[in-house]
Amino acid sequence: MPHALFKKLSEAVLKMDEEAAVELSRKVLDEGLDAYSAIIEGLAEGMSQAGTLYDGGEYYVPELLLCADALYAGLDILRPHIKTGEAKFRGKVVIGVVEGDVHDIGKNLVKTMFEAEGWEVYDLGKDVKVERFSQEQQRVGACVVALSALMTTSMLAMPKIIESVKSADPGAIVLVGGAPLSPEIAAGYGADGYADTAKNAVVTARNLLSASNS
């Protein structure tokens, strides 16, 4: 059973209550509770539930963005107090909007979901040059590269990025998403996975990583 305070933290995120997330995070520290557990069982759990509500059509992007604000407000307080060696990252992911495209709201939501699930995220931002993804993946040793595009022209950068990532590290997992993409186009581009929502991106990454490790 999660600590009652962690449950309240989760509710604060789900209810988009940034002030409550801050207050409760401070209370976690005041009471000497474990910061890492508060993040995973509290803040991250709330964000995960928000993602589920989005997938079910109860929440929309405005709600998700405000949930994310509450999540990050709590993370800012709790993260510095994670004990060394305690945080177990699920993995490292390099993420970005591909060259020629500045539409980053979807990418930012995917980033939030990865962070909420305990991934170490390297965000390259938007309009990212083709070669930067492979360079960053190599630099940080990421197991996943996540690409976003909103335009039929910018999505044409994806096969080139995938080729450059895979040629440098054939074991790297590449996910793609964005309005013009589909599972068929993703497969045609050589991507390992496609996701239509932020939450599904994390689930897909987790499943692919688990399959590649087994």
Next chain:
Amino acid sequence: MQFKKDEMTSEERLTALFAGRPVDRVPFHGLATGFNAINVGYRIADFYRDAEMGVRAATWTIAQYNWEKMPHIFLGPLGAPEFGGSIRWPSGEYAQAPQIERHPVQSEEDAMKLEMPDIRTAGFIPILRDFAKHSIDAGHPYCLIATDELFLCVANLCSIDILCKWVIKKPDLVHRLMRIATDFKLAISAHLAEEIGTDRLIPWLGEPTTENRLISPKTFEEFVLPYTDEYHEKLIEMGYRIVATHICGEQNANYPLWSKIRMGEPGIISVSQEVDLEDAIRYFPNDVIMGNLTPALIQSGTPNDVYEAARVCIEKGKKATGGFILAPGCEMPPKAPPYNVWMIMKAIDDFGWYV
């Protein structure tokens, strides 16, 4: 290969369609902007920056593919440069259209200080006006000018992220910005009516930011519906008879609300690929339905995939009680394979005849 000979000119076909009279075959509109530029050897930016080049590229492409003579321009960031933000023109291998570099509204204070720009000279407005003039001078019977997306205009002013948060946190401020956007677009439409006339000009509203992957139908009902309804009503009062509305993206849950808005006489309802044409016809039985080939399929599908998708659209669209125009569900991909585009026209020749 020769297609069957048209029995109507494009002008006759469009005029008949908009008057509710029979036409010889299904018309096609390319919803092409950057595609026109690349097709004739220009850069994409040339289409948007230079109205004369833009109309020339559209005219040549329309003639090449036998599309309907109704050039179209859509400057997505409209609102940002006119109110003091900045944009960048498309350049490089992957950019598709002008994009916003800096939004004019970064804070609540900025939103309160917004002032109406000079409608004759600000930002993109001279380009829109010149595109319409050149289009008419080139002999096109109609021209689609994207003047009037409202929620998108507010997103252009303050960014979609801030807009989404303000929808919940500061609804009064969003109403204020919607008011400004509506007045701004009405002023542009009045200016174009005065300079160009309303006979051949069709205002085009494209609302990608109201899609249900972003906002709820409830948000649409509160913030978009009343202003769009008012806007359309005033457009018709100004003398615009036909109004085109591109319901962009996944908006199935918004369709009942869109159908409450006065759409023109007739309206043109441009349907995205996420919505079934039969549903769109049901909601808009008196309007011209336009759509809804998947742009990514035109870009990445095989010629046979595209031909088959066009056949399905044509067979559904021919049942539209208010008339039908085959078109992509959103902008024609600028780098669409020409053979795929030709296959769309072949599908019209094979399945699109009414007589």
